[in-house]
Amino acid sequence: MKAVHFGAGNIGRGFIGALLDQANYETIFVDVNDTLIDELNNRKGYTVDLAGSDETIEVQNVSGLNSMTQQNEVIQAIAEADLITTAVGPHILPAISKVLAQGLEKRLVENRGPVNVIACENMIGGSEALRTHVLENLDEAKHEILDETVGFPNAAVDRIVPDQNNDDPLTVKVEPYFEWVVETPLIKGEQPNVDGITYVEDLTPYIERKLFTVNTGHAAAAYLGHYHGHKTIKQAMDDPTILEKVRGTLKETGSVLIEKYNFDESQHEAYIEKIIERFLNPDLSDEVTRVGRGPKRKLGPKDRLVRPASEHIETVGKDPEYLAEVIASALLYQNESDQEAKELQEVVRNQGALQALQQVAELDQGNRLVSVVSEQIHRLTN
Numbered sequence: 001m002k003a004v005h006f007g008a009g010n011i012g013r014g015f016i017g018a019l020l021d022q023a024n025y026e027t028i029f030v031d032v033n034d035t036l037i038d039e040l041n042n043r044k045g046y047t048v049d050l051a052g053s054d055e056t057i058e059v060q061n062v063s064g065l066n067s068m069t070q071q072n073e074v075i076q077a078i079a080e081a082d083l084i085t086t087a088v089g090p091h092i093l094p095a096i097s098k099v100l101a102q103g104l105e106k107r108l109v110e111n112r113g114p115v116n117v118i119a120c121e122n123m124i125g126g127s128e129a130l131r132t133h134v135l136e137n138l139d140e141a142k143h144e145i146l147d148e149t150v151g152f153p154n155a156a157v158d159r160i161v162p163d164q165n166n167d168d169p170l171t172v173k174v175e176p177y178f179e180w181v182v183e184t185p186l187i188k189g190e191q192p193n194v195d196g197i198t199y200v201e202d203l204t205p206y207i208e209r210k211l212f213t214v215n216t217g218h219a220a221a222a223y224l225g226h227y228h229g230h231k232t233i234k235q236a237m238d239d240p241t242i243l244e245k246v247r248g249t250l251k252e253t254g255s256v257l258i259e260k261y262n263f264d265e266s267q268h269e270a271y272i273e274k275i276i277e278r279f280l281n282p283d284l285s286d287e288v289t290r291v292g293r294g295p296k297r298k299l300g301p302k303d304r305l306v307r308p309a310s311e312h313i314e315t316v317g318k319d320p321e322y323l324a325e326v327i328a329s330a331l332l333y334q335n336e337s338d339q340e341a342k343e344l345q346e347v348v349r350n351q352g353a354l355q356a357l358q359q360v361a362e363l364d365q366g367n368r369l370v371s372v373v374s375e376q377i378h379r380l381t382n
């Protein structure tokens with residue numbers, strides 16, 4: 001069986017690629033980084049180190065293609081694939097959709113049968129968003145037949161894979177924990193037989209629980225950590241003030257999740273504590289700049305900060321003070337190497353932090369969250 005995976009980065013090699021190999025797929029990584037591509041083609045394998053243990057996973061049967069310079073080969077690989085996955089980042093999905101549409105069209109012409117495309121990105125509705133981009137690149141007459149044979153089931157992926165600092169460009173160190181949940185109703189043909197995928201009828205509670213706990217908590221540690229001068233998530237979490245604020249933030253998102261999905265309160269508390277333990281992992285060095293990357297995206301209306309904060313006001317009926325402080329620190333986040341942080345700071349400088357929040361989070365001036373965040377910005381800047 002063949003899999004095409006877009007994005008040979010941290011999560012691509014360290015998580016998805018490893019599970020695909022264990023499920024006996026031959027995996028073709030599609031990327032734009034020629035160092036990674038050449039190494040994959042020369043060695044046909046790489047090592048995944050499990051942090052905190054001597055255990056390693058030797059991933060085999062892999063190769064690489066460049067999505068910009070080897071489009072014909074990528075199209076052919078998609079035409080022949082039994083499974084297609086991505087881990088490129090939400091902002092890159094539009095960029096890969098053209099070549100993906102061409103490959104899927106070739107499958108249709110060659111009558112190759114059903115296939116599934118699973119976007120493994122930190123976002124709600126990632127695969128469906130990718131489907132929309134693919135349709136934009138496909139003749140309208142082909143939309144119906146594409147929808148009959150190509151599934152875009154949404155997914156949630158959870159494994160912390162920091163930026164790598166190894167001499168070997170392919171070796172990747174990951175935390176041992178992982179979770180990959182895929183929603184079944186949109187699957188076409190047979191469910192991919194990958195050990196490690198949990199199939200569920202309705203992904204919504206899973207993705208929201210993950211995004212608004214793991215990712216909200218991580219973002220809180222990153223932005224508050226950066227504000228207090230810490231370099232890594234571990235350093236930030238070792239600071240008792242920040243630890244208390246991350247816990248408070250997750251208590252707020254927790255009360256939204258418990259209210260919406262009727263989760264058992266003590267089980268959810270245990271889930272929060274497990275995640276805090278993962279952030280404190282002494283065997284992972286994860287920079288606050290990686291976890292805080294893309295602050296405009298992370299302050300988006302459906303993402304990990306603003307969405308639970310707005311829902312806290314609506315469903316719990318209280319102001320989310322901890323979340324508001326994290327949002328305020330995200331609005332103050334400065335990193336010259338992060339394009340989104342630079343763009344956000346330009347708006348903050350020219351129009352003020354509250355105007356910036358209204359723009360990125362699509363909030364009206366009179367929105368209650370804007371006033372709650374305003375108090376926190378005042379506190380942090382005075």
Ligand SMILES: NC(=O)C1=CN([C@@H]2O[C@H](COP(=O)(O)OP(=O)(O)OC[C@H]3O[C@@H](n4cnc5c(N)ncnc54)[C@H](O)[C@@H]3O)[C@@H](O)[C@H]2O)C=CC1
Pocket residue numbers: 006007008009010011012030031032033067087088089090092095096120121122157158159160161162
């Ligand atoms: N690193 C982590 O712990 C986790 C990451 N994720 C998600 O996985 C996705 C990828 O994240 P990472 O692996 O951390 O990022 P990364 O930056 O390590 O990997 C992304 C890869 O995509 C490649 N890429 C960029 N443009 C491309 C294009 N046009 N065509 C093909 N490949 C292209 C890059 O060269 C890079 O190798 C993101 O959506 C992230 O939110 C989800 C869970 C965990």
Ligand SMILES: O=P(O)(O)OC[C@H]1O[C@](O)(CO)[C@@H](O)[C@@H]1O
Pocket residue numbers: 122157158159160161214215216218219290291292293294
């Ligand atoms: O990958 P993103 O969405 O930029 O955010 C980083 C987040 O993703 C992760 O890499 C994995 O869930 C977390 O470490 C972090 O919360």
